[in-house]
Amino acid sequence: MKYKDLPVNGQNIFVDNKGQKIYYNLFTKKGYIIPKKDEEKFKRYQSRIMLPIITFIFTYILFELKIYVAIGLTLASLAIIEYRFYKLINSYTIISNFNINKFQKQELSEEVKKEMFKKSIIYYVIALILIVNGFLLPLGIKSNDLNIYIGINVILAILVLYYAINLTLSLRKK
Numbered sequence: 603m604k605y606k607d608l609p610v611n612g613q614n615i616f617v618d619n620k621g622q623k624i625y626y627n628l629f630t631k632k633g634y635i636i637p638k639k640d641e642e643k644f645k646r647y648q649s650r651i652m653l654p655i656i657t658f659i660f661t662y663i664l665f666e667l668k669i670y671v672a673i674g675l676t677l678a679s680l681a682i683i684e685y686r687f688y689k690l691i692n693s694y695t696i697i698s699n700f701n702i703n704k705f706q707k708q709e710l711s712e713e714v715k716k717e718m719f720k721k722s723i724i725y726y727v728i729a730l731i732l733i734v735n736g737f738l739l740p741l742g743i744k745s746n747d748l749n750i751y752i753g754i755n756v757i758l759a760i761l762v763l764y765y766a767i768n769l770t771l772s773l774r775k776k
Contacts, residue, residue, distance in 0.1 A: 613768050
């Protein structure tokens, strides 16, 4: 199954009685009705935290830029993505005082569940690689940067694990 064929899904996606998909934002406690025309765009933003993580991996670990430059670029990419995401969802119809008990979770087909399971496995592997990279491979790093390097790898691994667990939980049946 191709990515574009996958429906909008996840832990915070609900369906109303008209079949409309609703994104529940935990921070604002509001529901946002996702228009059919914006489903592709919304799906791209569902993994929006992964791009800054990848930015950090490329800038600090792969290109070996200074830690402050890598963190700055990571935070800048995070800010841009979050701004664009909130700009997008604020253009949707907003349901204030959204009560998740009034809506049902989206039912997923077996094929979609398989794709989501594959994605969660990839996230678990990335987290494992980050841990291994942080503890076993910092050979050429100066001792004063070593703690920062290990700490950042652990933080990134925790974030990726969060995504993997979130994806795994969204596969559970109620």
